[in-house]
Amino acid sequence: MREPGRPDPEPLLRRVQEEEARALRAKLKVFFGAAPGVGKTYAMLSEAQERRKEGFDVLVGVVETHGRSETAALLEGLEVLPRQELAYAGQFLPEFDLDAALKRRPSLILMDELAHSNVMGSRHVKRWQDVMELLDAGIDVYTTMNVQHLESLRDVVAQITGVIVRENVPDTVLERADEVELVDLPPDDLLVRLKEGKVYLPDQARHAQDHFFRKGNLLALRELALRHTAESVDAQMRRYMASEGIRKTWAAGDRLLVCVSPGELSERLIRGTRRMAGALGAPWMALYVESRHHLRFTEEERARIESSLRLAEKLGGETAVIEGAGTLVEDILTFAQDRNITKIVVGKPSRPRWVELLRGSTVDDLIRDSGTIDVYVISGEPGREPAAPLLRRGITSPARNYLLAALVVGLASGAAGLIFRRNELADIIMVYLLGILIVATRFGRGPSLLASILSVAAVDFLFVPPYLTFAVTDFRHVGTFAVMLLLGLVIGNLTERIRAQARLARGREQRTHALYRLGQELARSAGSAALVASAIQNVATQFQSQGVVLQPDEHGRLQRPEHPLAFPLNEQELGVAQWVFDHAEPAGLGTLTLPGARATYLPLKGARGAIGVMGVLPEGAPRWAEPDQRQLLEAFANQTALALERALLAEQSAFDRQRADEERLRNALLSSVSHDLRTPLGVITGAVSTALETPDLAEPARRELLQSAQEEAQRLHRLVSNLLDITRLESGALDLHTEWMPLEEVVGSALNRREMAAEAHRVRVSLPEDLPLVAMDGVLMEQLLLNLLDNALKYSPPGSPVDIKAWAAGKSLTLSVSDRGPGIPPGEEARIFEKLARGQVASNRPGAGLGLAICKGIAMAHGGHIQAVNHPQGGAQFLVMLPLGTPPSLPEEAL
Structure with a gap:
């Protein structure tokens, strides 16, 4: 344990590292205002001129003067970055050129209107993203925003003004700022500027004054700006105090802290603190220090602590539960100094004065050691806070322990009598102290107190003359007895304190291990379903309860769980969970909202709001009624929410990638097919039109035209058939009508097709006579062979042959189609079977790149596969392997 008042080295090292990183990174300064027209751009340009005079390389990235001459005059002498022109909706719009700014790399760049949305086609959607990239590149930035x-204030602003602001900046961007300067102007002065046309053009000014620029709206926005700037400055002050090691409180702004205890006075203190904070307009919080006495509190006292903390949250205060490291006063003051608390509220002590003289007064010690922090002592209601007896806590032990303590004293007496002579009083006393120590370590404070008293009585009765009496003739022994009794009490108290600290340490270890185990299992879970299962199982194990995780549908309505470990929900419980999801606040059992529910429901909050609800149904009394267990349950919910959000984002990203691939494939297919459709349609239209519009056309010419139209119609038919086939393959709607048939029949039928007849003389067929029958769909296999032949003829040199061969080996039949073309480039053997994959060699026969993909699908539908290799004699060879089976035997009548 570190010494009181000595800084913790780990947070100190972390602060030093943060300060070093902050000193090295680029600086961001935000000129912050309540509304347009308060002078943010003017203030930014004025300071930029000062930096230029100091020798800084200042570049104007974006500055909007809105026609204000006094603002435009401040641009004189500053280099202005030319904007890029981006096409949008049929016109060219000027936009910030991020690449030019990064290439120019000034010391300081001015970026007006941080919330601006960039024109489509820019690298980033928002201007604040441009600013973050500039900062990452080491360039200081001045910017403005309202x-x-x-x-975080979007909903508040919409409620005040009735206007939903679409352009937003994340709070983390403003938190990243090294300096926030408030540019303020009273609402009356701003309205005067508006009427004078210094904010908007006259027509826009009248509309703005009737809607957004009403005085009430401006007052409310001004208060929001002042408060947010004060919070930013306060955060900077606290960082400075931490970096400089300043432990005392700086009362730059009031902060109130109320201390919570198991007594009934706590709720009165919380309400009084809330009234005081409201009068001062200051933030406040409630603190409970979990000391070693926490484990000995009754169920009623623990419930009272939990109720007090929930009351503080209900009244708008922040709550904190810390583990005691030193004395109660040290822990309270250390926390108050870390949070820059200026006022501490405690209750007036109700114990008798003599008890405080013996045990000390927490209030007195707090007032004495508080330094610059004010301490307010509030009186309780008469009769509400009973005085606790001096020895009420820690002495209640089973009767068996007291009997064992008496037995230990008896054994110590016997050992002392056997080993030592009566005049060796110091050695005898050590034996009794050893017995007291054993009792204190094994049986608790109460039995150790009894052992101390019995030990003093036994020493006096057995070993101090006159023997076997309690009379004392030598008054020097009285001091010995007093010291012996005091040592016994001290040993008992110290031992009990160590036992309590050990129990607290075990509790902390269990909670830490539970969170570690949950984090490990959530990290190992792949997908939201597995993650939900892990969360439910860990909640059930840790809290002896049943759990459920509810997720919304696309309409924001929670769905009933499908996991077998989740407990069932009726309509009432589902309604409570829906309320929790809609309001992002806990509700249900043990809360102040809808407490009649069977379970407790906690919102699972992600970066963009609630993403689900966790429900916990206890088996008996809820284990999370105590503050530490409640915090552990909330930590479980937070861990689950973070992991669930990560899983949902990963699933959404995968879905988006799939949609993008499908869209890219669709666009490529349309682009390819559109050309292949247009060409035959053009030929058909031209041939038919010529034949119809030329009555005196010779019969050979007319026949040639019609034949060309027929060939192109067959090409068009084949292309449409391919499109339909690939669609059926992808949708799983391809039905096989298999029958046992010879391969020669399929080959002959394919070669007799009209579109293949003209090229049939180039095809050489070599099929053994003893080929077995194959179970296949004749129509589909014919389509497969036609596609392979068409591909081979397309890539073969004119006049070169195409070979069809087949052979049976083992349990499969192989069909081979080979050509004498350029072959397949290395590494492309598998890619050519993908949709829209085209060969690299140009062909005078256009195609959509679907034929081989259809061949692969048909082969797989038959339980076989297809592959492409380069033929040893040159060209490409396609091998289709089909499984062989046992054909049914023919009836004897058919033989």
Whole structure:
């Protein structure tokens, strides 16, 4: 344990590292205002001129003067970065050129209107993303923004003004700022500027004054801007105090802290603190220090602590539960100094004065050691806070322990009598102290107190003259007895404290291990379903309860769980869970909202709001009624929410990638097919039109035209058939009508097709006579062979042959189609069977790149496969392997 008042080295090292990183990174300064027209751009340009005079390389990235002459005058002498022109909706719009700024690399760049949305076609959607990239490149940035553009205040601004602001900046961007300068202007002065046309053009100014620029709206926005700037400055002050090691409180702004205890006075203290904070307009929080006495509190006292903390949250205060490291006063003051608390509220002590003289007064010690922090002592209601007896805590032990303590004292007496002579009083006393130590370590404080008293009585009765009496003739022994009794009490108290600290340490270890185990299992879970299962199992194990995780549908309605470990929900419980999801607040059992529910429901909050609800149904009394267990349950919910959000984002990313691939494939297919459809349609239209519009056309010419139209129609038919086939293959709607038939029949039928007849003389067929029958769909296999032949003829040199061969080996029949073309480039053997894959060699026969993909699908539908290799004599060879079976035997009548 570190010494009181000595800084913890780990947070100190972390702060030093953060300060070093902050000193090296680029600086961001935000000129912050309540509304347009308060002078943010003017203030930014004024300071930029000062930096230029100091020798800084200042570049104007984006500055919007809105026609204000006094603002435009401040641009004189500053280099302005030319904007790029981006096409959008039929016109060219100027936009910030990020690449040019990075190439120019100034010391400081000015970026007006941080919340601006970039023109489509820019690298980033928002200007604040451009700013973050500039900062990452080491360039300092000055920028401007209004309070209504802050993401966390979007709902508040909409409620005040009735206007939903679409352009928002994440709070983390403003938190990243090294300096936030408030540019303020009273609402009356701003309205005067608006009427004078210094904010908007006259027509726009009248519309703005009737809607957004009403005085009430401006007052509310001004208060929001002032408060947010104060919070930013306060965060900077606290960082400075931490970096400089300043432990005392700086009362730059009031912060109240109320201390919670198991007594009934706590709720009165919380309400009083809330009223005081409201009067001061200051933030406040409630603190409970989990000391070694926490494990000995009754169920009623633990429930009272939990109720007090929930009351503080209900009244708008922040709550904190810390583990005691030193004395109660040290822990409270250390926490108050870390949080820059200026006022501490405690209850007036109700114990008798003599008890405080013996045990000390927490209030007195707090007032004495508080330094610059004010301490407010509030009186309780008469009769509400009973005085606790001096020895009420820690002495209640089973009767068996007291009997064992008496037995230990008896054994110590026997051992002392046997080993030592009566005049060796010091050695005898050591034996009794050893017995007291054994009792204290094994049986608790109460039995150790009894052992101390019995030990003093036994020493006096057995070993101090006159023997076998309690009379004392030598008054020097009285001091010995007093010291012996005091040592016994001290040993008992110290031992009990060590036992309590050990129990607290075990509890902390169990909670830490539970969170570690949950984090490990969530990290190993792949997908949201497995993650939900892990969360439910860990909640059930840790809290002896049943769990459920509910997720919304696309309409924001929670769906009933499908996991077998989840407990069933009726309509009432589902309604409570829906309320939790809609309001992002806990509800149900043990809360102040809908407490009649059977289970406790906690919102699973992600970066963009609630993403689900966790429900916990206890088996008996809920284990999370105590503050530490409640915090552990909330930590479980937070861990689950983070992991679930990660899984959902990963699933959404995979879905988006799939959609993008499908869209890219669709566009490529349309682009390819559109050309292949247009060409035969053009030929058909031209041939038929010529034949119809030329009455005196010679019969040979007319026949040639019609033959050309027929060939192109057959090409068109084949292309449409391919499209339909690939669609059926992808949708799983391909039905096989298999029958046992010879391969020669399929080959002959394919060669007799009209579109193949003209090229049939180039095809050489070599099929053994003893080929077995194959179970196949004749129509589909014919289509497969036609596609392979068409591909081979397309890539073969004119006049070169195409070979069809087949052979049976083992349990498969192989069909081979080979050509004498350029072959297949290395590494492309598998890719050519993908959709839209085309050969690299140009062909005078256009294609959509679907034929081989259809061949692969038909082969797989028959339980076989297809592969492409380069023929040893040159060209490509396609091998289709089909499984062989046992054909049914023919009836004897057919023989």
